[in-house]
Amino acid sequence: MSQEELTEDQLDELIAENNVLLVEFEKWLIESGLKQTTIDTHTSNVEFFINDYLTYYENIRPEDGIADVPFFMSWFIRKASWSSRGTLKSNGTSFKKFYTFLLEKGLVEITELIKLTQTIKLGMPQWIEELEQFEKSYIDYY
DSSP states (O other): GGGGGGGHHHHHHHHHHHHHHHHHHHHHHHHTTTTHHHHHHHHHHHHHIIIIIIIIIOOOOOOOGGGGGGHHHHHHHHHOTOHHHHHHHHHHHHHHHHHHHHHHHEEEEEEHHHHHHHHHHHHHHHHHHHHHHHHHHHHHHH
16 A cells, blocks of 8 residues: 555544554553553654554554564664664564564464564664664764
8 A cells, every 4th residue: 555545534544543552552561560661662662663654654554564664673773863772672672562462462473473573683783783884974974
């Protein structure tokens, strides 16, 4: 589904659905016993991924965006001014938790979650290197 295929109302509806899912995810995190600051970080990371990246760049629902995580991580490095080693790692953890939550809801398959977990584990050094190269090129430019 391309962005041109979605009307403004459809985009608004998708974001509304995502926000309901985010509230459920936050409750799930609370039940897991995490501190509120950690819950806020995970919720914020996932909200940016599903409501900004998946909605406006990919026009897909979160459960259909599990394979888009590695593309998001590279996009995040270039587009989010707050990207850092810490935020990359935080996003990776948030996505593993979010897709575990979606697995429990029956929206993704275990094989997809296993693949995501491996992708994040193997991709993190590459994303950190990409971040460092991006920061160096930015500094060199100025």
